[in-house]
Amino acid sequence: MTSSTALCAGRVAVVTGAGRGLGRAHALAFAAEGAKVVVNDLGVGLDGSGTAAGPAQRVVEEIRAAGGEAVAHNADIATADGAASLVATALDSFGRLxxxxxxxxxxxxxxxxxxxxxDWDAVTRVHLRGHFLPLKHAAAYWRAEAKAGRAPGARVVNTGSGAGLLGSVGQGSYSAAKAGIIALTLVAAAEMGRYGVQVNAIAPAARTRMTEETFAETMAAPAEGEFDAMAPENVSPLVVWLGSAACAGVSGRVFEAEAGRITVMEGWRPGPTADKGARWSPAEAGAAASGLLAAAETPQPVYGAR
Known part of the structure; x- marks a missing residue:
């Protein structure tokens, strides 16, 4: 199971939503690099309905069959108790996180x-609160470790989206939640760095249950023998590196990952500016803003906009 590099040997990784798609690919990739893995998944449907223990357990069995170590966690990580038990499962099973x-x-x-x-509340709950609560409980553990003199060298990889960077027509709740995850990543990186915790985010593009209907034409499986540009496994190598000790010094960054391409995303920063030194009148403000817009770069289009 373990690769020749064993980039994560001795580490314990928790992956949420790891029963299918990107999460499954990440869990298998961490195990292949020597990590012990907690595989979290509620086993819900595409819309978040229903629960089933099967998806997480199947990934655990895949990892074990290949010689790795893994345990399943089936609680709802968008609840305080579920998120706390997620961290507890890692500590109880493997002694560390x-x-x-x-x-x-x-x-x-x-x-x-x-x-x-x-529907708005359900989507923002699982994406945004489902990032915040596991991060909160993991961060509390790592802070305690740091204060006890055991620098953790911890890593967090959050999952954003191009929808959270540019917006996506028909996905207002999803786009807002993913944009919130990016902001949460920046704050967590700034707050937790003193405790030896690095926090980054990815904006992945891959063929999963969540994307195959929306992007059916561009995400079709390739012919046999061709590179599968939309395979979830293409995203996981970057996630594993960000989750390893090898990425020391990298924090507060957002990476787009798709096919064989990795891009460092650059967020909001000041563009053209004008300063009157006094209060503008509405007409003056409009004239100034129009001039600034003429000098500014054209924004990237919202996904799905015509």
């Missing part, structure tokens, strides 16, 4: 005028 990969999520896509508040 080194890497947290927040990946769990689902979709309930609607145009904004048709988006029900319950």
């Amino acid at each position: 080194d890497t947290l990969v927040n990946n769990a999520g689902f979709l309930r896509d609607r145009m904004l005028v048709n988006l029900d508040e319950d």
